[in-house]
Amino acid sequence: MAFRTIRTLIISIALIAISSCVFAASPVIFVSNKGNDANDGTRAKPVKTLVEAYLDVSAGGIIFILTPDIVVPQNTFIGIGKSVTIEGVTGDAGIVRGVFNIGAGNIKVTLKNLHFVGDATGGPASLMNISSGNVTIDDCSFHVNNATTAIRVVQSSNLTITHSTFNGAFTGIAVGDWAAEQIATGNVVISDSTIEACHRGVWLEPNSTAGVAVSNDVISNCDGSGVFGEGNAVQVKDCELTGCNEALVSDTACSMDTYNDLLTHNTVAAIVNGASSITLADDDITLNGTGLEYFTPGTGFFITFNNNRILLNQASANPNVNEAFE
Secondary structure: OOOHHHHHHHHHHHHHHHHHHHOOOOOEEEEEOOOOOOOOOOOOOEEEOOOHHHHHHHEEEEEEEEOOOOOOOOOEEEEOOOOOEEHHHHHHHOEEEEEEEEEEOOEEEEEOOOOOEEOOOOOOOOOEOOOOOEEEEEEOOOEEEOOOEEEEEOOOOOEEEEOOOOEEOOEEEEEOOOOOOEEEEEEEEEEOOOEEOOOOEEEOOOOOOOOEEOOEEEEEOOOOEEEEEEEEEEEEEEEEEOOOEEEEEEEOOOOEEEOOOOEOOOEEEEEEOOEEEEEEOOEEEEEEEEEEEEEEOOOOOEOOOOOOOOEOOOOOOOOOOOEEEO
8 A cells, every 4th residue: 555655646746747847828939940849938948849839829929930940840730820929030030941821710910020931842832821810921031942822811811911022932922712712801911022933923813802902012023924813902002013924914803903003024014804904093114015905805994094104015916915005
């Protein structure tokens, strides 16, 4: 009997010791590729993985990334279902190789000074999937070297992107997922950012009722379209679109409004097709292969030309389009 009592006491002490190593959720957690997931997440003793940091941080807290190359194992996703801020502390910190899935009710997620890197061919379909909540992305970059979409937004998500860079993606920002029959119904704002060398810079997919506002951005060298609208409404304001195959496309049932944009050195500055419409106001449309085209037969039409400067665009060699102007 005494032996059993002693053994029980030893087991109880061991369990207490183990439980004392389980840290309470903290409002601030630090992560470093030189850390250890058994640490308490302080700056002096950071955890090693972003997954552990997310588990340890309290709702509404902040995760600081101290070093570059925070690697998420291949085919592993970071599911974010609580309000949190994730921030790289220096310019070279916060290089994340992994996939974020964000969405759970009305959460608020802020991503700041992070650098997302896509895998080689055979990687994930999207580096970031957002299905609900309010997400802010500031001063981040997305570098993708395959047919991956950088960010996909579906359902009722609201997304604000500022001071960020997208490079090499199939689509920089896709709003909706037509192939998966998921529409987007929230609002997407993209401002003061750069989108380059993607197939499509911004794509509002069919049937989505989201509103997309693109402002003060530079969109360049897209071999497909700079801004491609097939859903509800797209506004493009104070942007420069250059070196794209098609700078602006309003297709299917999109209503696109442009204001004070520079469209130059594109194969086609703007296209309208289907039951869509486009309004061009105070735009500079110059030195493109073609200024603006609409396809026939179709029901597309241009709503308004207002105070545009249209100069030195070449003639179209495509016999299936009508040139609204050159």
